[in-house]
Amino acid sequence: MIGIAAACATDVSMPVKANVKVTGGDRARRFFKNAGKGGVNRVRVGFFSQARYPNGTPVASVALWNEFGTRRNGEEHAPERPFFRQAIRQMADDIPKILENGIDPARGVLDRRLAGRIGSHAQGLIERQIQTLDEPENADSTIARKGTGKKPLIDTSLMLQSVTFRVDE
DSSP, X not given: OEEEEEEEETTEEEEEEEOOOOOSTHHHHHHHHHTTSSSOOEEEEEOOTTOBOTTSOBHHHHHHHHHHOEEETTEEEEOOOOHHHHHHHHHHHHXXXXXXXXXXXXXXXXXXXXXXXXXXXXXXXXXXXXXXXXXXXOOHHHHHHHOOOSOSSOSSSXXXXXXXXXXXO
16 A cells, blocks of 8 residues: 655645555565565645745645635635545546556555656646636635636635645655
8 A cells, every 4th residue: 555645734634545456476475575665655745834825824724724615703704615635536546547557566666756657646636626626606705805706716826836746755
């Protein structure tokens, strides 16, 4: 099992586990004997602490508020816009395919090149979700305050530009 942590803030992550089927007697035994030895331990994808809006607000916080919505005085203030969870669902489907086509069964390790492919793919999925999410639309009060249209998640495009990945060894 190889993990990918999708980090929406420094203290929040949503792990996605990928199962890889390895068949073939000795090759399978070698794979499991060597699994986790050397290579990459984790791929993290999301918004990291250095990404901030000009007023100092972490992009990860804004992403989290958009992902889960906010409440004020017990009532919904901003609705959920689950772009991140949608991307994670897609990652869970895609990552095993990437691993099956790229992991070396003889060594049983996730190398930096393959980890980079996974990270880049996951980053693209999150960016695509930000770009394509249309509902719920921005409220009229938000449009008036920001001078933007009804499309949510894209105002300055900083959140979109801040999606990145890191490979931990």
